[in-house]
Amino acid sequence: MADGKGGLGPRGGETLLFLTDDQLRKGIEAMFFAYRGFTADPDRILDEYGYGRAHHRAIHFINRSPGTTVTNLLSILGVTKQSLNRVLRRLIEDGLVEARVGASDRRERNLHLTEEGQALERALSDAQTDRMRRAFRAAGPEAVAGFRAVLEEMMDPEQHRQYHRLSEAGR
């Protein structure tokens, strides 16, 4: 077995030829290996600072939405406040992130990257986009559109909303 070229999908019910078990399994493995590549370059940089991916994610989204609150960051990252706080505390201690008391609501903390934080963000971002740029260029514009379309469909609805909200807020 293990083919599926021709005829119906092997697991009853699937009528579209391109959705064989084999195609789906390859999709799973592609995601696994690609995600490893996707994180490999920033991981090397983070290592030098003694940081991990959690720090990267915090830095990324603070840079993306300067002035964002802790609660908002919490909902984007999908972790507990204790988990985020541990990361945030260190970034603040290290002088990469600044937490300003909210102007309208003084309970809130508006998060910003410092100069140093922005420098690290750029280094991480450059490392990651370099690989993505090469991949996009090699695959071509249409492949990129397909790539994005499939990824969007793969997100949970809530995450999909977050994803689009970021773009709007970006301007």
Added chain:
Amino acid sequence: MADGKGGLGPRGGETLLFLTDDQLRKGIEAMFFAYRGFTADPDRILDEYGYGRAHHRAIHFINRSPGTTVTNLLSILGVTKQSLNRVLRRLIEDGLVEARVGASDRRERNLHLTEEGQALERALSDAQTDRMRRAFRAAGPEAVAGFRAVLEEMMDPEQHRQYHRLSEAGR
């Protein structure tokens, strides 16, 4: 280059219109959110067993290449043997994986899923492919091709080789 889409990128340097900083940043975020969705369903199942993603990966690749050795699995997963051993030991204790002494080389352990292991593999695989099937169906065949093309380009060369080796071995 060689594009034809015309027009320069907004942030000097990038000559291809579809490779703006914004496109690349969206690509990064799409990967982040999509990977979360990608792992969400199996994670829920694993939780019931007290297993994590490491167990899932081991089960997946043992199922994919029955009889594979520990060393081979190590190179696919890219972790240390101590790390893999902790996971493998528990799967063997729990009766999901069987480690048979190698026939030609008795130092090797040929790994197989038991009936019970196969049952869990199917449950995990079904959960994950359901989402992927819906995403593929919604995005269409051409998007799927693009998706896979970009992911392949994003892998490290070594991982890319592993990825293709799996398909060949599958039959």
Added chain:
DNA sequence: TGGCAATGTCAACAACGCTGACGTAATCTC
């Protein structure tokens, strides 16, 4: 003033990476 929201923090725990060190059995090489 009392209730709720936003935040921070202590403590404990688990999963899963890592390094380093050792031991055993089996195979390979000279």
Added chain:
DNA sequence: GAGATTACGTCAGCGTTGTTGACATTGCCA
């Protein structure tokens, strides 16, 4: 046949990052 190498297992310890639960503070709001 002796010695090197390979395959595997395991002990110990450590770090990041996730979790739950509990508690305190501050500030907004009705």
